[in-house]
Amino acid sequence: MKQAARTGIIIAAHGRHYLAESEGARLQCVTRGKKTNVAVGDLVDLTLTSPDQAVIDRIQERKTLLYRSDQYKSKLLAANVTQLFIVVATEPGYTDDLVSRSLVAAEAAGIAASLILNKVDVTENLARTRQRLEMYTAMGYPVHEVSAIGQLEHAVATLAPLLAGQSTILIGQSGMGKSSLINLLVPGADIATREISAALDTGKHTTTFTRLYHLAGDGTVIDSPGFQEFGLYHLSEGMLERAFRDFQPYLGGCKYYNCRHLQEPQCAVLEALREGKIAKMRHELYGQLLHESAQTLY
Numbered sequence: 062m063k064q065a066a067r068t069g070i071i072i073a074a075h076g077r078h079y080l081a082e083s084e085g086a087r088l089q090c091v092t093r094g095k096k097t098n099v100a101v102g103d104l105v106d107l108t109l110t111s112p113d114q115a116v117i118d119r120i121q122e123r124k125t126l127l128y129r130s131d132q133y134k135s136k137l138l139a140a141n142v143t144q145l146f147i148v149v150a151t152e153p154g155y156t157d158d159l160v161s162r163s164l165v166a167a168e169a170a171g172i173a174a175s176l177i178l179n180k181v182d183v184t185e186n187l188a189r190t191r192q193r194l195e196m197y198t199a200m201g202y203p204v205h206e207v208s209a210i211g212q213l214e215h216a217v218a219t220l221a222p223l224l225a226g227q228s229t230i231l232i233g234q235s236g237m238g239k240s241s242l243i244n245l246l247v248p249g250a251d252i253a254t255r256e257i258s259a260a261l262d263t264g265k266h267t268t269t270f271t272r273l274y275h276l277a278g279d280g281t282v283i284d285s286p287g288f289q290e291f292g293l294y295h296l297s298e299g300m301l302e303r304a305f306r307d308f309q310p311y312l313g314g315c316k317y318y319n320c321r322h323l324q325e326p327q328c329a330v331l332e333a334l335r336e337g338k339i340a341k342m343r344h345e346l347y348g349q350l351l352h353e354s355a356q357t358l359y
């Protein structure tokens with residue numbers, strides 16, 4: 062039998078099992094060897110092994126790659142996305158640590174980032190949450206307010222234009238309403254998810270894998286499982302300081318060209334911190350990330 066070569070896009074990943082879309086068909090895919098370096102959103106060269114199965118021969122060059130990492134391993138979140146939406150909510154509470162880590166990852170990967178404040182119909186914490194989010198608005202990150210349950214049309218009218226023509230990944234802590242938003246934006250997403258889940262043989266764990274949906278117009282949306290931690294072990298010191306958007310106006314203003322902005326004299330970043338132009342939480346996170354990257358594995 063002559064094997065057919067073709068290209069596809071990875072629409073779901075679960076462990077070493079991948080699902081690709083190619084020429085209108087869904088194909089269960091495996092990698093050659095033990096490779097697990099394929100991400101949702103990857104464009105891949107495939108060899109068909111049966112009408113609905115294929116082997117991934119090659120990953121095409123990526124425009125972007127968003128990932129987390131610790132000293133042991135990397136976790137690829139998505140390839141070729143143009144923007145990141147971080148979903149937060151009035152309740153349950155979100156942590157600035159995870160939001161900021163996500164923003165740093167996006168900056169380092171050259172991906173635009175915005176925040177989506179969901180559940181604005183829950184008015185109890187609304188004022189306080191808005192106040193907390195001002196930190197990000199001040200850095201230039203857009204914050205869009207929606208309610209996936211209370212104001213469906215408004216939510217779609219707000220988000221659909223932002224998604225058009227883009228490849229967007231939604232991330233957020235569990236319970237922020239990410240799935241509710243996806244279901245609003247992608248009619249039939251829950252059915253598609255069940256089909257993908259069946260194809261990947263993940264049983265009932267429908268929310269434990271990353272998947273890509275096509276939007277009605279031009280554009281794709283990637284939904285990823287909620288997460289508790291976001292390691293950025295892969296970022297070097299130089300990458301880290303540049304990935305803090307609020308540091309950028311001050312970089313180059315320090316006395317020492319190799320300033321690490323931790324305790325050096327005449328450090329422009331520390332000066333901005335003292336003046337309240339950089340939030341204490343952000344500088345602490347920067348120090349923590351430097352510390353984490355310095356952990357070497359023996």
Ligand SMILES: Nc1nc2c(ncn2[C@@H]2O[C@H](COP(=O)(O)OP(=O)(O)OP(=O)(O)O)[C@@H](O)[C@H]2O)c(=O)[nH]1
Pocket residue numbers: 179180181182183207208209210211233234235236237238239240241242268286287
């Ligand atoms: N009041 C209110 N509740 C919402 C809204 N959006 C989602 N919820 C509720 O919040 C809970 C969590 O929503 P999900 O969409 O499952 O959240 P998720 O972020 O996908 O959570 P995981 O699946 O755990 O990752 C559900 O009970 C939703 O009904 C909203 O705009 N307002």
Ligand SMILES: [Zn+2]
Pocket residue numbers: 315320321322323325327328329330331
């Ligand atoms: Zn400095």
